[in-house]
Amino acid sequence: MSSTIVAIATGPATGAVGIVRLSGPAAVDAVAAITRGLPSPPTPRFAHRVTVVAADGAALDDGLCLVFPAPRSLTGETVVELQLHGSPRLLALVQARLLEHPTVRLADPGEFTRRAWVNGKVDLTRAQAVAALVEARSERAVRAAAAALGGATASRLGGLERALRALHAEVEAALEFPQDVEDHELTVAPRLAALRADAEALATAAGAGALLSREPAVVLYGPVNAGKSTLFNALLGEERALVDPSPGTTRDVLEARVEWQGLGLQLKDTAGLRDGAQALEARGIARGRAALDEAALAVCVVPAGAARAPWEAEVLAERRLDVASKSDLHAEGPGLRVHQHDGKGLEALRRAIVARLAPTADLGVLLSDRQRASLEQLRAHLGAAAEAERLSTLEVVAGELALASAALAELTGTGAGRDVLDEVFARFCIGK
Ligand SMILES: Nc1nc2c(ncn2[C@@H]2O[C@H](COP(=O)(O)OP(=O)(O)OP(=O)(O)O)[C@@H](O)[C@H]2O)c(=O)[nH]1
Ligand SMILES: [Mg+2]
The missing domain is CATH 1.20.120.430 (tRNA modification GTPase MnmE domain 2)
Structure with a gap:
């Protein structure tokens, strides 16, 4: 592999620092051609202070240049990193200057890591x-x-x-x-x-x-007026969903990403279920059922003391977590009890949800x-x-x-x- 590759290694947004990285035999030459202050030869793994210049000799930026001679580098080839100010326009100019070198070309996605793999620096699992x-x-x-x-x-x-x-x-x-x-x-x-x-x-x-890579969906469902939206808001800690004493308030599926105990997931609030719903509400219920079908976990929210059986029957037990809501209004009731207004049971519910989705402490293997x-x-x-x-x-x-x-x-x-x-x-x- 005789070509030398270049890429802007930092993200496309403005930042304090921006890094332009090269790998390949011409990496030092290419950088020396557009900078002042780089000794020849450069000291390996030393932060040299350099000035990057435009074709007309005007300074573009001051920064640090680090040289990692082959094979002791990320890719196994000679790698040079230019640490500059994090201006996307500046970094694009510097990259364009480096591409003026006859054997330097733009890197493909993942090409640095691919070269590291080709040169035995990483195996496939580490590259992934x-x-x-x-x-x-x-x-x-x-x-x-x-x-x-x-x-x-x-x-x-x-x-x-x-x-x-x-x-x-x-x-x-x-x-x-x-x-x-x-x-x-x-x-x-x-x-x-x-x-x-x-x-x-x-x-x-x-x-x-x-x-961990495909964050699971957790869907709140249950009869109208059970307090699902109030619970959704309480779990998020913000007033996302409209709440109202009249049944049939929620129509669209509301989604929010949360991270509990380090596990990222999509929490969804759905329209309350009831028979005889009119056109618009019925369409909302259909959307809720579609979300329920795809859920990793369905949280069945029914007020404490109310009959649960018809709502629990909607989803198989292995995909369902049963919660008794409005526990302040009714003393009895099995399982997880939440009182959305004062936050009682919320943390227990978060833990129960995480425990159901990730039952062991094993983080798992990413394949x-x-x-x-x-x-x-x-x-x-x-x-x-x-x-x-x-x-x-x-x-x-x-x-x-x-x-x-x-x-x-x-x-x-x-x-x-x-x-x-x-x-x-x-x-x-x-x-x-
Ligand atoms: N006492 C008491 N009232 C609650 C509790 N949670 C919700 N409520 C009330 O119950 C009513 C319905 O709440 P929502 O959160 O809109 O219920 P929902 O299940 O989303 O209702 P739909 O969207 O219509 O299906 C509101 O008046 C809430 O204030 C609770 O823990 N205790
Ligand atoms: Mg609601």
Whole structure:
């Protein structure tokens, strides 16, 4: 890879600092050509004070220049960073100046990270973690991405890969030396069971991770006038929804993003349910039901002491959380009780919602849709291998283990084709 790439690494908005980054053999030359004050050769990893100049020699900005000679850099190539003032126009001018160099071109999205991956600086899970960290919107998403960046996902997948490879080799050996088959049969079943348990745990962790990238919808629903909108406002801590003593106040679905205990989610308020609603209200109810169908969790809000059964029947129990509202008006009532006006029970409700969506403290593993599909294939082939093992058809076991290995290689990126890599790196913004 002989081209040198350049990109503005900081965001497109005005900021205190803006960074222009280059990677490749011409990085130092290109920067030296548009600056004054950079010694030749520059001191590695030293903050040089430089002046960036226009083609007519006029100063454009004063800033810092850091040079990371290959291979000890982010990408494994020579990397130069210009830290300037965070003016988008200035940074565009500086980038255009650098592009005047004959071998410098604009970086593609994710190309810095892709080069790091090509040069063995990061594996695919760490490269993905960079994108996930940049995109993270909640504290849990930040922590999960940081853990992956630290190698947690890589070591988890590596453990699975080693165990699978060892078992596959052993089965192949048993096929080649049938006199030893009986010995091998003793160990294949428990090791296969352990592998399946690991793959199962990974799938659970991937489910938890998916909640962090695709924030779940939590929908408040229930009969008219139950206090859903009052509860929605109380949970948000702001007067978002109109509240009124007359039934049928809410028509549209109202949405707000919240972050509770580090978990980001979409909270929705819906039209109260009742039979015989007139045209406009009925359309509101239909919208509410559509939101309910897509909800990760439905919070069934019914006043304490009122009959719950018809409302609870709207949603299956595994997707539903039952709440008794207006608990100040009625002493009895099972489950979670909230009094929206004085905030009683609100924190317990927030915790209950988070506990239902993310039942374990495990932040989860961040996988792409394609990786999750590979994981499903891995599990299917391990299951088929276990079935074949029970029937003592070792050739079939070996075949399924080979397919399982291929699925795992897709997942870890070691066996990933170009399209998979393109998809991974296309998720990045330019300059990453
Ligand atoms: N006493 C008491 N009244 C409440 C409580 N929560 C809400 N209310 C009252 O109940 C009435 C209805 O409240 P809303 O929040 O509009 O109820 P809703 O379920 O959104 O109603 P619709 O949108 O019409 O389905 C209002 O007069 C609220 O002031 C509560 O905890 N205690
Ligand atoms: Mg309402």
